[in-house]
Amino acid sequence: MALDRFFRRRRPQQQPGTDVPDLWTQCPACKEGVYxxxxxxxxxxxxKCGHHIRLDAAQRxxxxxxxxxxxxxxxxxxxxxxxxxxxxxxYTDRLRRAQKKTGRPDAILTxxxxxxxxxxxxxxxxFAFSGGSMGSVVGEEIARxxxxxxxxxxPLIIVTASGGARMQESALSLMQMAKxxxxxxxxxxxxxxxxxxxxxxxxxxxxASFATIADVIVAEPGALIGFAGPRVIQxxxxxxxxxxxxxxxxxxxxxxxxxxxDRREQRAYLASLLGLLTRRExxx
Amino acid sequence: MTAPIDTLKELEARVxxxxxxAQKTGQNLDAALNPLRAEVDRLRAAQPxxxxxxxxxxxLARAQxxxxxxxxxxxxxxxxxxxHGDRRYGDDPALIGGPARWQGVPVMLLLQQKGRxxxxxxxxxxxxxxxxxxxxxxxxxDLADKFGLxxxxxxxxxxxxxxxxxxxxxxxxxxxxxxxxxxNLRVPVVNVVIGEGGSGGALAIGVGNRVLIQENAxxxxxxxxxxxxxxxxxxxxxxLAAEALRLTAPDLLKxxxxxxxxxxxxGGAHQNADEAARAVGEAVTRHLRELAAQDxxxxxxxxxxxxRRLGAYTETP
Numbered sequence: 001m002a003l004d005r006f007f008r009r010r011r012p013q014q015q016p017g018t019d020v021p022d023l024w025t026q027c028p029a030c031k032e033g034v035y036x037x038x039x040x041x042x043x044x045x046x047x048k049c050g051h052h053i054r055l056d057a058a059q060r061x062x063x064x065x066x067x068x069x070x071x072x073x074x075x076x077x078x079x080x081x082x083x084x085x086x087x088x089x090x091y092t093d094r095l096r097r098a099q100k101k102t103g104r105p106d107a108i109l110t111x112x113x114x115x116x117x118x119x120x121x122x123x124x125x126x127f128a129f130s131g132g133s134m135g136s137v138v139g140e141e142i143a144r145x146x147x148x149x150x151x152x153x154x155p156l157i158i159v160t161a162s163g164g165a166r167m168q169e170s171a172l173s174l175m176q177m178a179k180x181x182x183x184x185x186x187x188x189x190x191x192x193x194x195x196x197x198x199x200x201x202x203x204x205x206x207x208a209s210f211a212t213i214a215d216v217i218v219a220e221p222g223a224l225i226g227f228a229g230p231r232v233i234q235x236x237x238x239x240x241x242x243x244x245x246x247x248x249x250x251x252x253x254x255x256x257x258x259x260x261x262d263r264r265e266q267r268a269y270l271a272s273l274l275g276l277l278t279r280r281e282x283x284x
Numbered sequence: 285m286t287a288p289i290d291t292l293k294e295l296e297a298r299v300x301x302x303x304x305x306a307q308k309t310g311q312n313l314d315a316a317l318n319p320l321r322a323e324v325d326r327l328r329a330a331q332p333x334x335x336x337x338x339x340x341x342x343x344l345a346r347a348q349x350x351x352x353x354x355x356x357x358x359x360x361x362x363x364x365x366x367x368h369g370d371r372r373y374g375d376d377p378a379l380i381g382g383p384a385r386w387q388g389v390p391v392m393l394l395l396q397q398k399g400r401x402x403x404x405x406x407x408x409x410x411x412x413x414x415x416x417x418x419x420x421x422x423x424x425x426d427l428a429d430k431f432g433l434x435x436x437x438x439x440x441x442x443x444x445x446x447x448x449x450x451x452x453x454x455x456x457x458x459x460x461x462x463x464x465x466x467x468n469l470r471v472p473v474v475n476v477v478i479g480e481g482g483s484g485g486a487l488a489i490g491v492g493n494r495v496l497i498q499e500n501a502x503x504x505x506x507x508x509x510x511x512x513x514x515x516x517x518x519x520x521x522x523x524l525a526a527e528a529l530r531l532t533a534p535d536l537l538k539x540x541x542x543x544x545x546x547x548x549x550x551g552g553a554h555q556n557a558d559e560a561a562r563a564v565g566e567a568v569t570r571h572l573r574e575l576a577a578q579d580x581x582x583x584x585x586x587x588x589x590x591x592r593r594l595g596a597y598t599e600t601p
Binding site: 139170227 | 444445446447448450451452453454455456457459460461463464467468483484487488491503504505506510511514515516524525528529530531535536539541588591592594595596597598599600601
């Protein structure tokens with residue numbers, strides 16, 4: 001898959017027969033070569049075409065939070081194969097492979113930190129792990145992050161990147177839609193803001209649960225966001241989908257998200273928004 | 285138990301041999317074959333029935349003539365007063381509802397209605413709701429909460445409608461709101477999966493205090509066909525996917541996702557709608573009676589705790 005290729009190339013590595021480490025990356029959208037140091041300095045937005053390159057959870061934390069402010073929460077919840085799910089490959093093998101690839105137990109990273117000095121609790125979905133799919137671990141960790149935010153009086157930000165509920169945990173995955181909703185209720189009761197940041201792609205059971213019941217919904221430019229996937233819809237209506245369908249800008253136009261915010265502006269946007277919603281005093 | 289099966293196998297082998305001989309030689313051996321065939325049929329019928337496979341149950345859940353939500357309402361409710369529209373865009377015939385008396389008890393009904401004939405099935409999109417359906421459900425739940433009416437929700441959908449306009453009008457948003465509203469109700473909520481429980485479109489009206497399922501209904505994160513086309517790029521592998529997804533009533537009871545399996549008449553609910561309805565009516569009424577004793581706060585916190593618990597994981601120290 002293209003994303004894997006991209007991240008492989010990004011790592012400096014010795015090609016056989018050459019002594020030149022990889023210094024640049026090809027933008028998946030405009031195909032232009034971009035220096036890696038420019039990408040990192042520019043929140044992984046292509047400086048040539050503005051394409052928002054997909055991030056893994058660690059990169060997201062780095063882009064969003066004040067440097068050095070992140071403290072991980074939990075991270076101890078491990079997936080299990082309760083259904084003994086077997087398709088072309090055993091679920092346990094799939095899990096092991098994804099864990100090795102990402103260095104995480106599952107498709108979620110949670111923690112606390114600050115954004116321009118505003119304290120937040122943060123949950124980030126990791127698309128690199130099994131397409132960011134939501135099983136029992138993702139549901140549980142998001143619920144715990146929400147409960148942590150409620151208990152410690154911080155706003156909650158959830159960054160979504162997910163193909164939806166995880167098939168290999170079947171009805172247990174489905175129930176995570178309800179579980180996360182239950183946990184988020186604690187923030188409502190305590191008058192604490194919950195902001196979701198929808199990134200490419202956010203679909204299925206994630207769109208139909210915690211992602212879209214946020215107080216404020218922010219989307220990244222160009223992100224694909226929807227319930228049913230474009231292929232399924234195309235099969236249903238048997239005609240081509242309009243240009244830009246289910247993209248962040250399309251959803252803004254249809255009143256489904258509050259704002260589409262460039263990744264390079266997100267820190268300032270979120271710090272200001274959370275300051276306003278929590279009636280934070282600022283020195284004039 | 286093994287003797288008759290051996291006899292049956294031997295008989296079947298003899299029938300096969302004779303049929304092969306008849307074919308090879310062109311002789312008519314029916315005189316010899318027919319009594320043997322009759323005996324094979326008799327022995328087969330006398331075999332203890334194995335439980336249906338998961339895929340067989342999926343097919344029973346979709347059987348022609350299986351009672352729809354309104355078939356249960358006709359048999360169990362009086363004064364069903366359908367209330368229409370979401371007050372925003374339209375009225376969805378795939379998800380309907382309104383107050384009624386459930387075996388005498390005033391309740392708010394939420395029904396996923398598939399349609400009973402071709403015309404009404406198309407009109408109701410085979411029970412696949414648009415955002416308007418879920419927004420109407422939220423509206424009716426507001427009324428139930430306001431007037432203290434218990435909610436009875438009958439789930440029967442392959443999933444929310446995957447249409448272009450459904451997406452434009454926020455299908456995911458509507459489902460998420462419906463889940464949240466149901467979780468926050470201060471009245472008893474009893475859900476019954478009466479046929480198909482497909483994904484978020486089913487869960488949207490599935491988060492109650494007691495979740496029940498009929499013996500041959502299924503409930504899963506994705507339909508067997510959907511899973512098969514993702515795993516094997518081939519929807520005809522649905523029977524394999526049905527096995528892997530553990531989507532039957534006994535599976536869900538074991539996973540703690542449902543409280544009770546409601547028995548169906550022999551051969552499935554479509555064989556005897558009256559008998560199926562009696563069992564559904566009895567179970568729902570019993571749970572409503574139990575829940576009636578609980579106060580509003582308990583109903584809400586118990587329901588929240590029920591769903592907060594669900595999931596399977598381990599934890600490292």
